Amino acid sequence: MVKLRRLGRSEIELSPVGLGCWQFSEGFGLAGGFWEALPADTVQEIVDASLRGGINWFDTAEAYGNGRSERALSTALTSLGRKPGDVVVATKWFPFPRTASHIGKTIDERISCLSPFPIDLHQIHQPFSLSTVEAQSNAMADLVQAGKIKTVGVSNYSEKRMRAAHAVLARRGVPLVSNQMQYSLLDRRIESNGVMAAAKELGITIIAYSPLAQGLLSGKFHEDPSLIKNRVGPRKFLPAFRAKGMERSRPLIEELRKIATAHGATPSQVALSWLLQFHGDTVVVIPGATKRRHAEENVGTLQLTLSPDELRRIDELSQHYR
Template identity: 85%
Template sequence: MKQRRLGRSDIEISAIGLGCWQFSEGSGLAGGFWEALPTQTVEEIVDASLRGGINWFDTAEAYGNGRSERALSNALTRLGKKPGDVVVATKWFPFPRFASSIGKTIGDRLTHLSPFGIDLHQVHQPFSLATVAAQANAMADLVQAGKTRTVGVSNFSAKRMRAFHDVLARRGVPLVSNQMQYSLLDRRIESNGVLAAAKELGITIIAYSPLAQGLLSGKFHEDPTLIKNRVGPRKFLPNFRTKGLERSRPLIEELRKIAAAHGVTPSQVALNWLIHFHGDSVVVIPGATKRRHAEENVGAGEFTLSPDELRRIDELSRQFL
């Protein structure tokens, strides 16, 4: 799989990474979105990702209060990976905390991920008891102390991202990424200035929920009763309801048509569009709860959509800008 530069850093990452939210062991508010996965299943998912060319993994403190971090490091270790073999990203959760928490909790992050280091350390969301400047300086302190390699943010508006970037720049540390919810069913970063600002500043957009939590697979359109069996609150989200499914159905039908032409799946077409429509500006971190999901993820980078196919998908998903 072709690799791309992470922001203005020297780190090279595959256009497709693995999101590890689902490794939370069903624990906590964030982890409650997913069923607890057996250790063997986690290892199979990580193995399939590695074999497919994925070289980086995104986890977070909030994913089961470190459980996802430990599950990831354990799987990588059992698979024979050593520090430096892969790129690891994690996140500090800011609310209800002050910036001093960043330095105080970095030891926990490193312990949970041991023996792997933190290549990308991110502020998980914008709500905090600390100012942007205080958070940015605390993150820069860790880079300059050699405890982390680079700094990113998540769910930051264009204005807040610029402010964070400017504080880091004064410390000689680049802001390399902004992790945002972005999919064909949620293209708001294209209309609210986030994507434009990221391109201007050389910041990589990391798209989470790039398959809209499974909606872009089309399986819920084929059989809406599947939604009732989902664990967690996803079933109550507007896009999963009857009206939401009908709104996205024309796009799903086009994805199916294009997928059939390439011998792939609608999910793979949706991911392929995200990592190519804006050049190298966007990378994706789909999750996986089964080995075959991971294998499907990596296959999303193995074909080329024509300009006409890219345009048709763009037109049918513009209502979600």
């Protein structure tokens, strides 16, 4: 039985591992271009493996293929016999180049794309907008009070913006339940820029996206660098994927492999488990999956517990990524 975690100061309970659905974008648009288009039966297999392994929530977004990911998720869940209330669904509104008024104007499209599944968590996808944090937060609170969404989150918000959104929503009697941030052993900036500390103080859940650093923490690219050249999208050009970046992360990868072997696990599972354990219940993770076996590996993390010494060793080897 998977022990669930409370989503911020809401009544919603999440499995520590969710499924990120960015890769369901069908290769459409700027965001979707990071991934090859997946056949519908593959999407269903990924969702099925996630559900069977104990995952109870899914994170998607308007920007993921302009609604294509939302529709693909809804279709897969429906085909698998899931009904409204069986799972928790999170999506996001994309703010640029829009104003806060578009939050209310586009919500019916979000509801339609995800139908029949309700929006349990609606998030502001980026901090860049033509409106203030106050205006956007009030527009989200309007949706909660109209019964169109259950809770409000943000994504990629600095400590200052997160605190501002929290304060505006609090005046409306609505909690800010989450801040979705890029967070992995190869990107620990939220630990040093105030975001993690503020989240703990305010009771806000950190939803870690790219928790495997787009696959780097699996170790497969360190074993065979030629795999990078065959990747679809711009990942191959990121500094972490270049030779110098790979050598910098190699000691950490070797330690993840060592710990994984001791547990009969994989380096990816160890990397995810560290995120879930090191900060108590504050962090949940949303790794993606493009194959059923990826989803099965993700959910296997739920059965892994690292020792205090293992947590410390990993911490020490990834300190320079803070």
